[in-house]
Amino acid sequence: MSGTFLGMPAFPGNAAAAVRDSQLRFNLHKATRTIRGKRAAVVGELPDWGELRAAGKEIKDHTLRNLDRYLLQLEEAVTRAGGRVHWAADAAEANRIVAELVEATGETKVVKVKSMATQEIGLNEALAERGVTAYETDLAELIVQLGDDWPSHILVPAIHRNRSEIREIFREKMAEWGRAAPEDLTDEPRALAEAARLHLRERFLSSKVAISGANFMIAETGTLVVLESEGNGRMCLTLPETLISVVGIEKLLPRWQDLEVFLQLLPRSSTGERMNPYTSTWTGAAEGQEFHLVLLDNGRTDVLADEVGRQALRCIRCSACLNVCPVYERVGGHAYGSVYPGPIGAILTPQLHGMTRATPASHGRGISELDASLPYASSLCGACFEACPVAIDIPEVLVHLRAKAPHPRSERLAMRAAGWIFDRPVRLARTQRFGGRLRRFVPGRLPGPGAAWTDTRDIPDIPAESFRDWWDRTEGSTR
Amino acid sequence: MNSRERILARIRTAVAGAPQVPLVPSRPAAAATGREIGLFAERVADYRAVVHVVDPGKEDAVITEALARRGARRVVVPGGLPQEWERAVRDHPGCEVVTDDPPLSAAELDAVDGVVTGCAAGVAETGTIVLDAGPGQGRRALTLMPDYHLCLVRAGQIVAGVPQAVAALDPARPLTWISGPSATSDIELDRVEGVHGPRTLEVIVIR
Ligand code: SF4
Numbered sequence: 260m261s262g263t264f265l266g267m268p269a270f271p272g273n274a275a276a277a278v279r280d281s282q283l284r285f286n287l288h289k290a291t292r293t294i295r296g297k298r299a300a301v302v303g304e305l306p307d308w309g310e311l312r313a314a315g316k317e318i319k320d321h322t323l324r325n326l327d328r329y330l331l332q333l334e335e336a337v338t339r340a341g342g343r344v345h346w347a348a349d350a351a352e353a354n355r356i357v358a359e360l361v362e363a364t365g366e367t368k369v370v371k372v373k374s375m376a377t378q379e380i381g382l383n384e385a386l387a388e389r390g391v392t393a394y395e396t397d398l399a400e401l402i403v404q405l406g407d408d409w410p411s412h413i414l415v416p417a418i419h420r421n422r423s424e425i426r427e428i429f430r431e432k433m434a435e436w437g438r439a440a441p442e443d444l445t446d447e448p449r450a451l452a453e454a455a456r457l458h459l460r461e462r463f464l465s466s467k468v469a470i471s472g473a474n475f476m477i478a479e480t481g482t483l484v485v486l487e488s489e490g491n492g493r494m495c496l497t498l499p500e501t502l503i504s505v506v507g508i509e510k511l512l513p514r515w516q517d518l519e520v521f522l523q524l525l526p527r528s529s530t531g532e533r534m535n536p537y538t539s540t541w542t543g544a545a546e547g548q549e550f551h552l553v554l555l556d557n558g559r560t561d562v563l564a565d566e567v568g569r570q571a572l573r574c575i576r577c578s579a580c581l582n583v584c585p586v587y588e589r590v591g592g593h594a595y596g597s598v599y600p601g602p603i604g605a606i607l608t609p610q611l612h613g614m615t616r617a618t619p620a621s622h623g624r625g626i627s628e629l630d631a632s633l634p635y636a637s638s639l640c641g642a643c644f645e646a647c648p649v650a651i652d653i654p655e656v657l658v659h660l661r662a663k664a665p666h667p668r669s670e671r672l673a674m675r676a677a678g679w680i681f682d683r684p685v686r687l688a689r690t691q692r693f694g695g696r697l698r699r700f701v702p703g704r705l706p707g708p709g710a711a712w713t714d715t716r717d718i719p720d721i722p723a724e725s726f727r728d729w730w731d732r733t734e735g736s737t738r
Numbered sequence: 739m740n741s742r743e744r745i746l747a748r749i750r751t752a753v754a755g756a757p758q759v760p761l762v763p764s765r766p767a768a769a770a771t772g773r774e775i776g777l778f779a780e781r782v783a784d785y786r787a788v789v790h791v792v793d794p795g796k797e798d799a800v801i802t803e804a805l806a807r808r809g810a811r812r813v814v815v816p817g818g819l820p821q822e823w824e825r826a827v828r829d830h831p832g833c834e835v836v837t838d839d840p841p842l843s844a845a846e847l848d849a850v851d852g853v854v855t856g857c858a859a860g861v862a863e864t865g866t867i868v869l870d871a872g873p874g875q876g877r878r879a880l881t882l883m884p885d886y887h888l889c890l891v892r893a894g895q896i897v898a899g900v901p902q903a904v905a906a907l908d909p910a911r912p913l914t915w916i917s918g919p920s921a922t923s924d925i926e927l928d929r930v931e932g933v934h935g936p937r938t939l940e941v942i943v944i945r
Contacts, residue, residue, distance in 0.1 A: 290927050320759040327749045340910070346742040398933055399924040415924055422925055448925040452933050459934065464844050480909040490882065490920040490935025497878045498844050508745065515909045516764050519901035522915075530923070533781065534864040537935060538915035539878075545912040546877050556745045564752035 269632035273594035274586075283419050283591050290418050291582040297531025298579060298646075304533070305523065314520045316650045319573035322478075322511050323563060329478040329511050330554065336481025340543020342550040347505075349557050354385035356553050357470065357503055361391050364501050366468045372487070372495040373397035374472025375413065375576060376505050376555055378598040379611075382470070393470065394436070394462050396491035398455050405432040411592030411600060413578035414529055419591055422446040433458050459491065469495035473506045474575065475521060476552075479514050482542045483552070486525060486535045496539050501549045508554050509563075509572040521575065524648040529577035558611035567659040571606050573649040580643035580653060586636055595636065596629045602643035605633045606656040609664075634660035691725035698723065764901075774862040774896045779943050781865025785918020786931060787939040797890060797942050801826035801854065804888055804940055805833060810851040812836055816880055818873025819856065823890065827854055838876055847879055852886035853936075858913075859906055860891045860943075863899040865918070867891060867941065870911040878914055887936040889916075892944050 302308050322329055334344045347353035361369055369386070371377065371393050383393040395404045399417040403410050406428045410416030417425070429440040429451065438458045444450060471492065475484040483504055485492050496502060512521065526535045544550045563569050581587045581601030592600030597608040609630040634657045643653040680686045698721040730736070739747070775791070783789045790800050801823060805813060814836040815824050828835055836842070836850055856874035857867045867889055869875045881887050897903050907913060920935030931937055 286926070293927050314762050317759060317762045321761045324753055324756055324759050326753070327746045330746070330749075346740070346745055348741040348744055352741060396934075397924075398922050402924070415927065417924055418927075425925060448928040448930045451925055452922055452930045456933055460848065463934075464848060477909065482909045488920070489922045489924075489933035491933065493878065493882050493914065494934050497882060508749075513761060516901075516904055519764075519904040522900050522904070532917070533784075534861075534866045534915065534917035536785075536917050536919070536921050538913075540909065540913040540915075542910055542912075546871070554745070556741075556748070560745060560748035560752050563749060566756070569752075 269628040270594055270596070270636045271632060273596060274590040274636070276594075280591075282421065284589060286418055286421060287588050287591050290412070290415060291588050294414075294531050294582045298528060298582070299531075301527045301531055301533055305527070311520055311523055312648055312650055315524050315575075315648055316573060318512060318517050318520060319649055320570075322513055323509065323569065323572055325513075326508065326511065326563070329513055330508060332478040333476055333481060333511060334554075336477075336479065337543055337550075337552055338481075340481050342481070342543040342552055345551060345553045347553055347555050347557070350380035353380050353505060353553055353555050353557065354382055357382060357505065358386055358389045358391065360501070360503055360551055361386065361468055362389070364468050366391075366466075368392050368394065368466060369468040369470050370394050370396050370462055370466040370495050370499065371400075372469070372471045372485070372492040373400050373416070374470070374505060375598055376472045376507050377470060378410070380505070380555065380557060382505065394459075394466075396459050396462070396495060397487075398452065398489055398491075401455055401459070402428060405429065405436060409593055410598065412581060413576055413600065413603075414581075416592075419593070422448060422451065425451055429454055429458075437462055459494075463491075463494045463498055466499050468501045468503070469499040471495055471502065471504045473504050473510060474525065475518065476506055476511050477513075477515050477518070478511055480542055482515065482540050484518065484538065484540045486538045488530070488536045490537060493537055493539055496541065497546075499548070501551070503551045503553065505553045505555055507559055508556055509559055509574075525575055525577055528575075528579040528646070528648040558613060561613055562607075562610045565610065568606070568610050568656055570651050571603070571610060571656060573651055574603055574607065575649060576603075577648055579646040579648065580651075583642040583646045584637075585640060585642070586638060590636075595633065597633075602637065602653045603651070605636045606651075606653055606660065609633050609660055631664045634658075634664055688725070688727055691727065694721050695723050695725065697721075770898050774898055775893050775943060775945060778860050778862040778865060778891070778896050779941075781862065782867075782918070782941050784865060785921075785939075787918050787941055789941045789943065791943045791945060794944055797944050798822050798826035798829075800942050801888065801890075802829045804942075805830040805852065805854075808852060808886055808938070808940075810886060812850045812852075814838060814842070814847065814850045814853045814876075814880060814884065816853075816855055816874055816876025818875075819854065820874065823854065823856075823874075838880060841877075844879065844883065847883035850884045852888060853880055853884045854888045854890075855881060856890050856892075857895060859903050860896040861898075861900060861903045862896055866900075866903070867916045868903060868907060869914045869916065870907060871914075872911065878912055881914065881916075882935055885932075885936055886938045886940070887916075888940045888942070890942045890944065896943075 345356045386393050402417040412418040423446045426446040433440040440454045473483040474486050587601040595604040599607045612630050639654045779789045779791050812834045858870035859868040919931045919939040922933045923929045
């Protein structure tokens with residue numbers, strides 16, 4: 260998986276299939292509604308939420324504007340604290356750096372704490388090719404890895420699985436990966452979590468290398484920050500002798516004190532808690548550990564170059580936009596065909612793949628059908644913008660990307676014709692009258708390229724008489 | 739040009755001509771209300787942790803009782819734990835006290851029933867305890883592997899909100915912010931206490 264799940268068809272096809280899956284729709288509805296409610300309650304508790312949100316936006320905008328300076332400051336601080344910093348221009352380079360670091364330790368097994376950046380670059384697959392097995396340790400990621408499928412939500416990646424499915428996956432697959440599930444495993448969440456605890460405990464105790472991402476990096480101090488719930492993050496950050504963190508260059512904050520804003524915005528927006536169970540911060544080589552930081556570009560500098568699109572780099576991956584999105588609630592995360600699902604995925608995936616690149620220098624990557632379709636995976640209702648803790652105007656970026664996406668010739672011709680007609684009232688009146696006379700011959704579904712449009716919509720009835728003609732006939736203007 | 743130079747150059751080209759955005763000044767933290775201790779205890783309990791609020795000098799008995807109730811037989815105490823607290827741990831009959839000197843292996847820590855520590859700060863607004871691996875807290879693994887964590891918080895360590903805590907803490911130290919026991923909601927969004935960290939968190943607040 261390199262950014263998108265390989266061979267993923269475009270959004271409309273995925274969506275149509277997902278909508279027919281009633282179990283998925285039930286799970287999604289329950290999950291998104293629950294988190295929405297919790298989030299609203301804890302956001303309402305803070306009287307200065309609006310100011311925090313504005314501060315979050317401004318701190319991120321300031322950082323992005325001065326990203327070069329802050330990255331250098333971070334590099335210096337991490338190095339001073341005994342860590343080593345590596346720079347990766349793209350996925351292949353990041354994967355190569357990590358693989359070489361792992362190989363240098365002589366280990367063939369690594370533990371991983373959930374990280375979207377490593378999913379984006381397909382790190383597990385790249386390591387597997389070099390004989391290194393990466394074990395996911397987040398409960399949901401474990402379910403996804405054992406079940407050999409894809410995550411579908413930023414925060415609850417196995418949201419598409421119910422408890423009995425999870426029990427089956429554990430019973431069938433745990434033994435292949437390590438300690439087997441107990442014979443009498445029930446589908447109680449408590450029992451399933453216990454099985455995961457025992458299965459992974461052995462792994463933690465024997466692993467010498469861990470790979471993580473980070474939610475934030477502090478330029479001034481060189482500190483990395485990871486927020487989590489289960490404690491698998493703490494296990495990975497604490498126990499192994501070597502820690503490798505792969506982090507997107509946009510995760511930077513200038514000052515330690517900026518955490519006061521983001522440690523309030525993120526947990527409340529994401530899990531709807533006042534604070535997540537565990538937050539770890541460390542600076543350089545902590546408690547005698549060997550520490551490597553891999554800074555990842557992989558298309559981010561291209562996003563940064565787009566005046567409208569660059570705001571997507573403010574994202575702190577809280578998933579609030581997913582939970583309020585009416586489209587996401589119905590189709591789920593897989594339809595977006597990428598590690599970044601939902602509204603944020605619809606603007607981030609195509610941009611990271613270079614859809615807005617003006618020159619054909621898109622590193623050999625053409626615009627895929629999926630990338631071109633994602634900006635349309637929205638009704639532009641604006642709920643995501645309102646929920647976003649860093650005020651990313653997702654609808655604005657969607658419209659911007661739609662304008663940049665390639666449009667079929669038939670659509671361009673139709674739009675040009677419409678423009679010509681609407682340009683002069685007399686042309687419009689004539690067209691309406693002409694249409695009224697032909698109304699009996701209008702089909703329910705359009706042929707040719709228009710068929711895609713009528714697959715999901717009905718053609719409106721054309722009235723026998725236009726409003727304009729009725730107004731004139733009944734002498735409306737003299738009333 | 740290596741990747742470092744290339745990424746920096748691409749950033750400079752990307753933002754050239756974009757307007758500067760000022761860095762917002764630090765936000766004034768909400769003033770202390772004097773209600774912090776009560777709020778802290780309430781918010782910690784909201785995470786389904788066990789909370790006791792006691793008068794100074796009364797915590798020793800509560801430590802002994804808590805360990806007895808828990809039935810903890812091997813308890814690890816970090817270096818620098820106040821002597822009265824360590825004595826209270828030893829007062830629990832049948833309890834073997836384990837120290838981290840020389841450092842315990844992860845497997846040895848895994849075989850321990852519980853851990854007793856102090857902390858670096860408490861955050862009232864969010865019910866959060868912060869450990870900074872300082873005296874009486876131990877290195878990070880100590881409060882991670884055992885299934886039971888008994889944590890003592892002094893009134894003077896409790897601050898009103900997240901901004902005060904961030905200002906008071908030292909980023910050079912490895913920090914662990916703990917809000918309730920380890921938890922997951924990954925299975926049908928049912929909250930289950932405990933996956934990898936301590937499944938039971940018990941907190942003694944000293945007024
Ligand atoms: S776009 Fe905003 S709401 Fe969506 S995940 Fe990112 S920060 Fe959260």
